[in-house]
Amino acid sequence: MAYAYAACIDVICDNARYYRSKAVQAYLEDSRIKLVFLPPYAPNLNRIERLWKLFKKTTLYNRYYESFGDFRNACEGFFDNSHLYRDQMRSL
Incomplete structure (x- = not known):
């Protein structure tokens, strides 16, 4: 200790x-x-803020989902494949 x-x-x-x-x-x-x-208020010190920013950018903004199921699949797809966004996360 x-x-x-x-x-x-x-x-x-x-x-x-x-x-x-x-x-x-x-x-x-x-x-x-x-x-x-x-x-x-220090979003640059809070990693989750960066994740939400990228999530919104890739999954929510300027996107239309025909059904709630499509929306849910897109959200789950982002988090299931979050390893694909490592470089983008580091640049935020």
Whole structure:
């Protein structure tokens, strides 16, 4: 356990209110744990945002699906074959 000897332990957090509560702040006052907050809206730091962007681009935008089944198949096809989009994901 390398962290057992660390002088400070940084914990990356989103901006959920409970991280900023008085009880949590009081608990951490005498702790080695330091909360590091992400910016309020940082889609470039969140990989899932990149995936949704590519999904919308390849599957949703300017597409017409005759039936819900066709739409569902297109969505499932994207995720079943997501390995085909690795290079595009890296460039986003």
